[in-house]
Amino acid sequence: MAKFVIDHLDAVRIRTAEDIRPAAQALAAIAAENDMLAAPAHDIADKRTPVDADGNVLAKDIFGWADRDDVWWRNPRIALESPITSALRFENEPFWVNAEGFHLRAPNAYLDAIDISNFESRARTRAAIVVPVHMAFGKIGAVSFNPIDPTRTDLSEDFEKNGDLFAVYSRTFIESYTRVMGAIQALPPGSRLSKREVECLRWAAIGKTDLEISMIMSRSRATVRFHIHNASTKLNAVNRSQTVFKAAQLGYISLN
Missing domain, CATH: 1.10.10.10 (Winged helix-like DNA-binding domain superfamily/Winged helix DNA-binding domain)
Structure with missing residues (x-):
């Protein structure tokens, strides 16, 4: 199992812009092996979605999401409307969620207080395993894993089996993607406050x-x-x- 994880980590790690597409393909394959579609977001405050070195949208080209007007990666208001996005601001460990609420290994009162009414229309999914990725400068990314079979809404077994592994892959992919694509640094090199x-x-x-x-x-x-x-x-x-x-x-x- 350890070698399996290491091999996959190397596959999803991005070192140059040219690595983005094959790394995305590796993450998509990990999701597919578990009957899931991965949905990556490098920054929930950014309307843009991850792209490859040529600017092609990974959600459409690699991760298998349909190119429709109502799809999640075309909705600029999802950061404000989705209860999943709200949860990312208050939790840094993986969780799974459906219309019945958020399911975690440890309770989080902040998530209990989030409104999950009209969950499917607001979250653009019926259920998902979600990996928050909290990074430097307060940036928050995430990868959600959504069942290919849309009728599946109980992901408790999937979460117990794969939640931690999904977390390792997702954090490696999002953190390395952000590092490579962050051409403009938030803090100039060498600056230090007096x-x-x-x-x-x-x-x-x-x-x-x-x-x-x-x-x-x-x-x-x-x-x-x-x-x-x-x-x-x-x-x-x-x-x-x-x-x-x-x-x-x-x-x-x-x-x-």
């Missing part, structure tokens, strides 16, 4: 104004603005809120 920049952002994170921060730190308001502006530039952020958010993602400050 002690003063971090201190200013910590106060800004709890709602303090520039004037209040200047009084707390015994610095001028201009100095505070200077430090926050420098932090914004280093983190490639467009405003104060995004600067604070990115600093928290990178572990410079806490939002708790």
